[in-house]
Each structure stands twice: as structure tokens, then as C-alpha cells.
Amino acid sequence: MKTTFEELYDKYHTDLYQFIFYMVKNKENTEDIVQEVYVKVLESYQTFKGDSSEKTWLFSIARHVTIDFFRKQQRKKKRILDFFNWSEKGESIPASQALPEEIAIQNEELKQVFLALDDCTEDQRSVIILRYIQSFSIKETASVLGWTESKVKTTQHRAISQLKEHIDTSTRKENSVDE
Amino acid sequence: MSDKNNDFKDIENKIKKLPKIEDNTPKEVLFQKIQNKMDQSEKPKRSSKRWIIPTMATVASLFIILLIAQSIPWNHVADQQESSMDRNEATTEESTEDSEISDSAIVPNEQKEQETQIMEDESKDEENNDLSESQSFENEITNEEEFVYHVGYEKNENLFDVHTAVTTNEAQYAIPITLIDTSGGTDVNYYYNALENFIDPEEYGIELSLLEGLEFNIDALSTTGFIDVSSNFSSASSGTMGNMLEQILGHMLVPYGFESIPFEGSTNNLGQLAGQNPLPLSVEEEVPYKYYQAGEEYSSLLVPITNANIANIEETLEYMKEDEEPFNVFKSIPNDASITTNEISNTTIEIAVESEHIAENQTTLKMVEAILMTAKSFGYQEVIFDIGINEVGTYDLTTEIKVPLQINPKLLH
Numbered sequence: 001m002k003t004t005f006e007e008l009y010d011k012y013h014t015d016l017y018q019f020i021f022y023m024v025k026n027k028e029n030t031e032d033i034v035q036e037v038y039v040k041v042l043e044s045y046q047t048f049k050g051d052s053s054e055k056t057w058l059f060s061i062a063r064h065v066t067i068d069f070f071r072k073q074q075r076k077k078k079r080i081l082d083f084f085n086w087s088e089k090g091e092s093i094p095a096s097q098a099l100p101e102e103i104a105i106q107n108e109e110l111k112q113v114f115l116a117l118d119d120c121t122e123d124q125r126s127v128i129i130l131r132y133i134q135s136f137s138i139k140e141t142a143s144v145l146g147w148t149e150s151k152v153k154t155t156q157h158r159a160i161s162q163l164k165e166h167i168d169t170s171t172r173k174e175n176s177v178d179e
Numbered sequence: 180m181s182d183k184n185n186d187f188k189d190i191e192n193k194i195k196k197l198p199k200i201e202d203n204t205p206k207e208v209l210f211q212k213i214q215n216k217m218d219q220s221e222k223p224k225r226s227s228k229r230w231i232i233p234t235m236a237t238v239a240s241l242f243i244i245l246l247i248a249q250s251i252p253w254n255h256v257a258d259q260q261e262s263s264m265d266r267n268e269a270t271t272e273e274s275t276e277d278s279e280i281s282d283s284a285i286v287p288n289e290q291k292e293q294e295t296q297i298m299e300d301e302s303k304d305e306e307n308n309d310l311s312e313s314q315s316f317e318n319e320i321t322n323e324e325e326f327v328y329h330v331g332y333e334k335n336e337n338l339f340d341v342h343t344a345v346t347t348n349e350a351q352y353a354i355p356i357t358l359i360d361t362s363g364g365t366d367v368n369y370y371y372n373a374l375e376n377f378i379d380p381e382e383y384g385i386e387l388s389l390l391e392g393l394e395f396n397i398d399a400l401s402t403t404g405f406i407d408v409s410s411n412f413s414s415a416s417s418g419t420m421g422n423m424l425e426q427i428l429g430h431m432l433v434p435y436g437f438e439s440i441p442f443e444g445s446t447n448n449l450g451q452l453a454g455q456n457p458l459p460l461s462v463e464e465e466v467p468y469k470y471y472q473a474g475e476e477y478s479s480l481l482v483p484i485t486n487a488n489i490a491n492i493e494e495t496l497e498y499m500k501e502d503e504e505p506f507n508v509f510k511s512i513p514n515d516a517s518i519t520t521n522e523i524s525n526t527t528i529e530i531a532v533e534s535e536h537i538a539e540n541q542t543t544l545k546m547v548e549a550i551l552m553t554a555k556s557f558g559y560q561e562v563i564f565d566i567g568i569n570e571v572g573t574y575d576l577t578t579e580i581k582v583p584l585q586i587n588p589k590l591l592h
Contacts (some may be wrong), residue, residue, distance in 0.1 A: 005210055017202040031204060038213045044591075060376070068364050102198045113193045132194040146373030148394060148409060160187050167190070 004045055005038065012058055015134050019059060022117065022129045023066045027100060033069055037062045056143040059136075063126055063144060070122060116166035124159035131156055326541055326572040329470075329481045330548045331588030332581070333359055340585060341370045344430035345378060345385040346423055347471050347482065351506040353426040354385065354471060354482045357585035371395040371431070377591060383480055384473020384507070389414045389424055392448075399435040408444040415450040425452065426485065429462045466556050467495045468549040469503070469511045479545075480587050481552060482508060492528065492557050493520050499549060511549030513537070523563065527579060528554055531565035544572045548583070555582035 016037065021030040040061050103114050117125055126145060130136040131152075142149045202209075341358040358370055358377055370377055372395055374387050392412030397404030406428075415421040432440055439457040446453050463485045472479040484503075489495045499512045512518070516534040523529055530550055537543050547564065554562045561579040569577050 001214075002210060005213065006206070009206055009209075013202065013206075014199070018200055021200045022197070027200075031202070034202070035209070035213050035216055038209075039216050042213070042217065057376075060373075064364060064366075064369060067366065100200065102200050106198060109193055110196060110198075113190070114197060128194060132191055133197060143373070143376075146369055146376065148372075148392075150409065151394060160190050163190050163194075164186055 001042055004042060008038070008041065008054075008058065012055060016058065016062055019062060019129055019134060020066055021100075022133055023063075023122075023125060024069065025100070025114075025117070029069065033062075033066055036069075037065050040065060053140075053143070056140055059130070059144040060146065067122060112167050112170055113163065116163045116170075119166045120159050120162050123155055124162060127152060127155045128159050128163070326544050327478075328548065328572065329479070329545065329587055330552060330583035331357065331359065331585030332583060333588065333590075334584055337361060339365050340434070341367050341591075342431050342434045343370065343374060343378065344427040345374075345380075345383070345387055346389055346427065347506055347508070348384050348386055348473055349506050350386060350389070350420065350423055352471065352482050352485065352508065353423060353430055354480050354587065355430040356480070356587040356589060359585065359588055359590045361591060365400055367399045367435075368395045368397060371397075378589070382478055383471075384477040385471075385480070389420065389427060394444075397432070397437075397440070402436045402438075405441040405443045408442050408446055408448055410445045410448070412445065412448045415448070415452050418451055421449075421451045425458065425460075426463075428458065429460045433460050433462045464556050464558070465489070465492075465495065466553070467499045467511075468552040468556075469499055470509050470545060470549070471507055472509060473507050481511075481549060483552070483556065484508070492553070493518065495553055495557075496520070496530070496532075496550065499553065512546050513542070525558070526560040527563065528557075528559045528561075529563040529565065530554070533567065537566050537568060539568055539571050543568070544574070547571055547574055547576075547580075551580060551582050552586060 017030060017034055020033050020037070021027065024030055024033065037058075041058060044061075099111065099114070103111060106114075117128065120128065123145070127141060130141045130144060131138075136144070138149050138152050141147075142152045145152065147155075204212075339360040341360055342355065343358060344353050344355045346353055356378060360370075371390075374390065378385075378387065380387055391414065392409040394407040394409065395404070396407060415424045428440060437460055439459045441457040442449060442452075446456055449456075452458055463483070466483045466485055467487055467489065468481050468483055470479045471482040484498070487495070487498055489498055496512060496518045500510050500514045500516060502509050512532065513534040513536040515536065516532050519531045521529040521531075532546070532550075537546075543566070547566075550564075551562055559582060561581055563579045564576045566576065569575070574580055
């Protein structure tokens with residue numbers, strides 16, 4: 001098992017960590033999810049038949065585990081809001097967290113892009129990260145997400161539009177404050 | 180337009196410039212954490228069998244004492260030490276085999292209940308009960324290794340059934356397959372839109388291509404959503420293929436409670452189905468089950484025979500004695516069988532089968548599972564078998580057997 005782990009780690013760990021981090025934007029959660037992904041991968045490695053490439057198989061599991069994480073978070077959030085009956089107020093409170101150090105030291109434009117990822121859907125964010133941060137091809141991205149290539153292209157286009165809109169709005173707001 | 184393209188390029192370039200985020204956890208530490216997690220998830224399985232080693236050691240010790248007592252005079256001490264060592268080795272082997280059993284995925288409830296019972300008894304009266312229980316485990320080990328099961332009884336809150344369907348290679352019949360997701364996820368689109376990642380057509384000699392060009396956007400829990408038809412979808416162009424697609428979608432979606440499903444996108448490509456949007460869904464009931472096997476090198480699958488037009492369960496069971504070789508579909512009941520049925524209640528039926536071929540073997544197990552699925556399709560919940568043997572595989576035929584939860588189950592992850 002250790003050998004399998006080491007092989008996977010050496011080949012994909014940096015990309016895997018990167019993918020999950022940009023999906024959840026929090027290092028602690030990323031570490032938990034990464035561990036969970038390896039557990040699932042190592043448990044099912046014997047049954048991997050090589051129908052897809054090892055890389056796309058690993059990332060499709062990573063995406064699956066990450067989406068499960070989001071769902072659990074949502075359920076948890078809903079339970080808390082239901083308990084306090086704060087739903088209306090609660091939903092209007094934006095989830096804010098400090099920028100990771102690596103992002104905080106970047107210029108304003110990159111910070112804006114990073115923050116704008118929050119406005120994308122999970123699907124859009126997956127496509128953006130796989131295509132532009134991980135440099136996956138359209139075909140590889142389609143395989144990871146279990147989509148057709150045309151859906152990847154459409155989602156990619158919508159995601160970029162979404163990011164542009166967010167950045168334009170933020171820029172307009174900043175300009176009006178300056179004036 | 181060109182400005183827009185430039186803007187898009189600009190955003191794309193900025194995304195590419197986002198920094199690499201380093202994981203500061205050393206590889207060794209990460210591996211240790213993963214191993215701990217894996218150990219934790221395995222612990223309950225192990226603890227349930229923890230009694231095996233001390234028990235077998237106790238039994239071995241008692242046996243040695245008995246040998247010593249019988250072998251007076253006491254001048255063969257060295258020989259006895261040797262035999263004691265042999266037995267200890269045997270104990271270790273048995274406990275290893277046992278841990279393999281705990282990893283097996285799909286076993287009927289009866290066995291699970293037996294295992295649970297064993298765990299309960301363990302705390303009450305370990306020393307008295309363990310010998311006979313470990314003997315019965317040995318029998319199960321043999322069965323477990325020999326038999327292949329085509330139905331499942333898996334049910335717990337962490338499992339989610341993904342109902343899918345494929346077609347035989349001649350597209351004569353639709354074959355339901357149940358993918359069992361152990362991760363607790365409920366997103367069926369993840370599976371439906373990449374079935375080839377989870378079902379290997381080469382393993383079964385089946386076709387998945389009918390669904391190519393359809394993209395599922397559904398929520399199985401709320402039974403909402405739609406199927407997007409792409410411009411290159413052409414699988415329903417003929418009436419036969421349209422009917423087959425209808426059957427497949429029925430097998431996939433009806434178990435979740437869908438009564439119909441809307442199509443979006445290039446719906447003109449749906450052929451005869453285009454006029455029915457949303458498409459009403461159903462699964463044919465009261466059908467016989469046989470086995471599809473594309474060739475010797477392929478695994479077999481249970482298949483509901485949907486064109487049989489049969490009036491009652493007895494006729495249906497008779498129909499299960501016939502091969503349909505041109506379609507690689509084979510009988511599930513021996514053709515010399517004499518069959519009688521007796522409806523005990525709305526939910527329970529007694530089925531007696533007499534045949535020279537019935538024995539504790541794979542063929543009989545396949546017959547039992549095909550009969551269980553057939554009974555289920557007639558609305559029964561339990562079957563009482565009278566087939567001249569008391570058990571086959573993990574099925575205890577001396578008592579009523581519940582109909583299965585999953586057909587052609589395939590455990591994922």
C-alpha cells in the first residue's frame with residue numbers, strides 16, 4: 001500500500017492538493033479532503049481497471065469527495081440556521097475568511113480573481129481549476145467530470161463570463177469609492 | 180467581439196497566474212495520517228472477529244491437554260510440543276481466512292444476521308459457543324469462495340444505490356445493474372454521465388452506447404431535473420431503439436420514484452420519443468428472469484425477459500426453463516424441472532422445484548436468485564423454497580427468503 005501511495009504522491013500530489021485547495025479555499029479543509037481522497041483511492045486501487053487514465057480517475061474521486069464535503073458543510077450550516085431560526089439573516093451573511101498567505105501577497109487583480117471564484121458554481125469552479133490552473137485538456141476535464149466535451153466548453157465559457165462580471169462589478173465599486 | 184475575446188483572454192491569463200499552493204505536510208506524516216484513517220475504518224470489522232484468535236488458542240490448549248492426558252506415559256514431551264506448534268500455525272491461518280470474509284461486499288442478510296448474532300453471543304458466553312460458531316464459519320468460507328451472486332441485500336445509511344441499465348449486445352433486452360456507492364454521495368449524474376467509467380462493457384459483452392449523447396441533469400432525491408439531448412444523439416432513430424431507450428430509462432429512474440422525465444436540447448433527435456416530452460416512465464412487472472452471458476469469457480448478468488406475455492407466476496417459471504441462444508440468454512431453471520407454486524399470502528409464495536440437477540452448486544444458486552427476482556416482479560416479498568436441499572451458498576432454504584434489494588450489484592470504491 002505504501003508503494004502505491006508513494007507512486008501516486010510523487011506523480012500527482014501537488015496537482016491534487018492544488019485542485020482541492022482552489023475548490024475549498026481553506027488549507028485545513030484541503031488537508032482533510034486530501035487524506036480522504038487517498039483513503040478512497042488506496043481502498044479501491046485494486047479495482048481500478050484503467051478504463052480511464054490513472055490521473056483522471058484520481059481527480060474524479062477528488063472532485064467527488066470535495067462535493068461530498070460541500071454537501072456536508074451545507075447540511076451542517078442548515079442545521080445550525082434551523083436551530084437558531086436565523087435563516088433569512090444567516091443566508092445574507094457572507095462567509096468570510098482570511099486570504100491564504102500565498103494569495104494575500106499577490107497584486108489586487110489576482111486577489112480579485114481568487115475572490116471571484118466564489119461566485120462560480122461548483123461545476124464552473126471545477127472546470128476553471130482543471131483547465132487553467134492544472135492545464136488539463138478539454139478531453140481530460142470531460143473525463144474527470146463525467147461530462148461531454150461540449151459541456152466542458154460551455155461551462156468554461158460561462159465561468160469566464162461569470163468571473164469577468166464579478167471583476168467588472170468590483171472594479172466599478174472601487175472606482176466609485178475613490179471618486 | 181474582438182474586445183470580448185481579449186477580455187476573456189485577459190481573465191484566463193490571470194487565472195493561470197494564480198500562485199501554486201504548497202502542501203507543507205511531509206509525505207511520511209501524510210501517509211501516517213492516511214494509514215490511521217484506514218485503520219480506524221477497518222477497526223469495527225476487526226473487532227468483530229477479535230475473539231477468534233484467543234478462542235482458537237484456548238481450543239488448541241484444551242486439545243493439547245487432552246492429548247497429554249491420553250498419551251501417558253509422559254516420555255513424549257518433545258513430540259507434543261511440535262504438535263502444539265502445528266496447531267498454532269493452523270489457528271493463524273484460519274483467522275486470516277476469517278478476516279478475508281469480513282471484506283466480502285455483498286452477502287445475503289441471513290449471513291449478516293448470523294455474523295451479528297455471533298458478535299452478540301461473544302460477549303455473553305465466549306468459551307461455550309465459540310467452537311461451534313467457528314466451525315460454521317469454516318463452512319461459510321468454503322461457500323463464499325465458490326459462489327458468484329447476482330443479487331444484493333446491501334442496505335445501510337452510507338450506501339446509495341445507483342440504478343443503471345445496459346443492453347445485451349444484440350440490443351434485445353435491457354439489463355438493470357445496480358452500482359452501490361459506498362461514499363454516501365447521492366449525485367446520480369456523476370455516474371450516469373460517465374457509465375463507461377463504472378461498467379466495463381468488455382467484462383459482460385454489453386452495450387452502453389444507447390445513452391451516448393444524453394446528459395443527465397437530475398436530482399434523484401427530489402425526482403426533479405431533465406435529460407439534455409445533444410445534437411449528435413441518434414440512438415433512438417428507429418422504433419426498436421426508441422423502445423429500448425424507454426426501457427433503460429425506466430430501469431434507471433423509476434426506482435427513485437420518477438414517473439416521467441423531460442428532455443431538453445435537440446429533442447428532434449429523439450425519433451418517435453420526441454412526441455412524448457416529458458416521457459412517461461415505467462418498468463415492466465411480472466416478468467421471468469434468465470441469465471445473459473455473451474460468451475464463455477464474459478461474466479453473466481440476470482436479465483428480465485420483457486417480451487414473454489405470460490399470465491401467471493407458474494407459467495413464468497416454466498418459461499425460465501428455455502434458452503434463447505441467439506441472444507445469449509440462457510435458462511435459469513433446469514429444463515427437467517417440475518414446478519409447483521402455492522401462494523401463502525399476498526407477500527409470500529412457496530415454490531417447489533424438483534430436478535435431477537439441483538444440488539449445492541452455482542447453477543442452483545443462480546436458479547434461486549432468478550426465482551427470487553421473478554417473485555419480486557410479481558410483488559412478493561418472501562419466497563419459501565422446497566427444492567430438496569437445505570442450503571445453497573449463503574441462502575438458508577429451510578426458512579423463507581426475502582426478495583433481493585439489488586440486481587446485478589456492483590460495489591464502487
